[in-house]
Amino acid sequence: MIISIIAFILVIGILVFVHELGHFIVAKLSGMRVDEFSLGFPPRLFTWKKGETLYALNWIPLGGYVKIHGETEDGKDDDPRSFNNTVIWKRILTLIAGVAMCVYPYFLPVLAMWIVTTVLLGVLYTLRER
DSSP: OHHHHHHHHHHHHHHHHHHHHHHHHHHHHTTOOEEEEEEEEEEEEEEEEETTEEEEEEEEEEEEEEEETTSSSOSOOOOTTSGGGSOHHHHHHHHHHHHHHHHHHHHHHHHHHHHHHHHHHHHHHHHHHO
């Protein structure tokens, strides 16, 4: 029973990390200012700051978040690196990046199987015609 609980927390933690990493990477590549990357829910276990981003590891390992500057404000920020001041397509990519990062590892094997199947069927069809 305890092993199942630990495995569940570990799997959820990995999924949350990958999901939040998607938001973080796309926001950074889009030129947005990321104020915080946090795994887990408070209270905080420990934090460190690198550049302008605060990284945090919290006690409750069932979630996480990426705080992008200007994301929750009313849009009256003059910072060009604010979420609200970034072009709309970059904001949309940033928002869907979390889900995309969770789906991406499953997409490649499916694509590979489709390509192999298509090639094999093409070869078999060509051989049958001869």
